Amino acid sequence: MTISTESMDGDITRVILDGRLDIQGAAAIDLRMNVLAGSCKFLLLDLASVSFLGSMGLRSIVLPAQAIKRRGGKMVLFSPVPMVEEVLKASNIGEIIPIFHDLHAAVAALR
């Protein structure tokens, strides 16, 4: 699992994850995600290249989202593959952290 970031207009940080967000993958990104949650206000989490998501991976998404919200910010999820999106919806997290497949809509939701 790899994690990279890029800055977008509107003080938005795009966080790009690539790989399996299983127990090992979650451990690999947790520290970086926590740092981002403490420094970014608007975070677009790009899941397009995440091929697997388990409950420990969900934790790596929910904890930073909660931290960002406490600071008055917002996180959205972008472009999960169908099975990953099914995990998000089955855990009801998709109802709380919005999911978008259109980049413009995702950015608009953060502004």
Next chain:
Amino acid sequence: MDTPPSLLEMDSQLSELIRVQEWIDALVNFYGLGEETRFAIQLCMEEALANVVLHGYLSEPGHPIVIRSWASDSALYFAVEDKAPPFAPSAPDSSNGGSPANLESITPGGNGIRLLHRFVGSLVYERLSHGNRLTMGFPVARDKNASV
């Protein structure tokens, strides 16, 4: 293609899950199963085994976990046996629709059992005299003309 082993023994450490993942991949490839079935098996096995390691054995290494696999005409099965205290992964309470009211009410890490029930085909828990057995079945959706 060599027949993958039908049994895997692992130690009670999360780092062992990579071996389980590789074993599942070999079984899925051998039986020519679809990617959705592969995803469901990987997910349910990770949740079930993490539950045994983290809650059954309290993250203490040195305890055995034995996984057996077999196939029928319509499903691929996995039985996970451990020697931990009793723990039945009951279906989560859905009386409130299962929906968190807001972001703050989501319990991080509290979704494993919910996901297990959502993605498994069949689930049977047995309390053994010396531990637990959890048998998971996954309907086969084959990609190729492989026979199960």
